[in-house]
Amino acid sequence: MKVPDDLKYTATHEWVRVEGDVATVGITDHAQAELTDIVYLELPAPGRRVTAKSPVAAIESVKAASDIYAPVSGEIVEVNSALPTDPGAVNATPYQSWMFKIRMSDPGELEALQDSAAYRQATGH
């Protein structure tokens, strides 16, 4: 199971790449493996204000629907609009399959996220 060192992680299995004040978000390799065959993805509208730990997107496998949470608070500035037409890409390449970007309103929230070592330990990889 891949857990890249240059990313941060949430307890709800999102990964976060930080560039300046923008956080790019996807779901981890562990999450895609747990979900199994991903068949549907619903992304937030750009411009939406989101709060850390609130559900902002939905992802569905053949069997069930799950929420994807905002790792940090801020405004959705961009979504990966190609992804919902090819949701299986999340299974194949979870760390390239980013879902949305948040312009952070409180970068201090990043302190609450896990680094790769902590996430690896939390998921037993």
Place this chain on the structure above:
Amino acid sequence: MAEGERTLKTPLHAAHVALGARMAPFAGWEMPIQYTGILEEHRAVRQATGVFDISHMGEFFFSGAGAAAWLNGLLTNDISRLSPGEGHYTLLLNERGGVIDDLIAYRIGADEYFLVVNASKIDEDAAWMRGHLQAGVSFEDRSEGIAAVALQGPRAIAVFSEVFGAGATAPERFHIASFDFGDARAIIARTGYTGEDGVEIFVPSAAGAALWDRLLAAGAKPAGLGARDTLRLESCYPLNGHELGPERTPLEAGLRFAVALEKIGGFLGAEVLRSQAAAGLKERLVAFSVEGAGAPPRAGYSLFSGQDRVGEVTSGTFSPSLARGIGMAYVAAASASPGTRLEMEVRGRRVPVVIARKPLYKGGLYEGS
């Protein structure tokens, strides 16, 4: 099942674990949900052959000179029409005409009957039938001593012949026969829950693992409960606890073909069904598909016609064969005709759906339907 209660293991449990299956509790049993992936296993059944562990299901045996008449008083279909070696789909009802269980009943001898019931209902069915038992009928629940698999798909009969020998001719659809499997006796029924041709094979528990290994060696791909659910939903087969339950009658569920309302002697619940048929059904079980690339249906979602809530989804999934969301739902009779357009509420939004004719997937057994 109560929390903390232990889950049961089928005779094939170790084989599933060795294959790396993802195991989860189902109806009190620890069952394989998937091995390599639901989509892949689903396609294997539609295109070649898959094999499912169905050892969790219940096997009841009845015998005696009074068995046929007694069973006919409890089951909806007309068991007197069965010749030895023949079976049919039928239902066990409560006094209110509601469904206790749906099952397949086979006549396996002059006065011998074999019933295959749902895993989640073994205890309830057995208690109900024992409670109604009459002199001259003997009842044996052999569920614990039997391993069972469903071999399904366009190549299933070829795989069966390879394992049981070229001389073993599979019975006709909905017929049953027995064959030797090593030192054991195997019961073979030409039935299934996938919409594909195939057989269900019942052997003593001790022979289960050997049978499983032989079927895999002959080319059957292991398939889990995840694919079993997507396959049965594409074929619009009801699942007890979702489409069926004590407050639903077989008429509402669209199972009139398995209800012999006019049979001699009647059956428990028949009066209620007759009144319901005369009064007209208020709700019907329908199949529907999502239009476009909308979210897959899930049990509990509401269906709307304009502002009116007209139905509720009982089962839903993403259909691997049709590449869209599909489901079944109880809807008001006025909104139940094929072609009716409704809206499904998903996470506060409305998704267009259309009522469709059953089955949704028109290949396999339903080619050209």
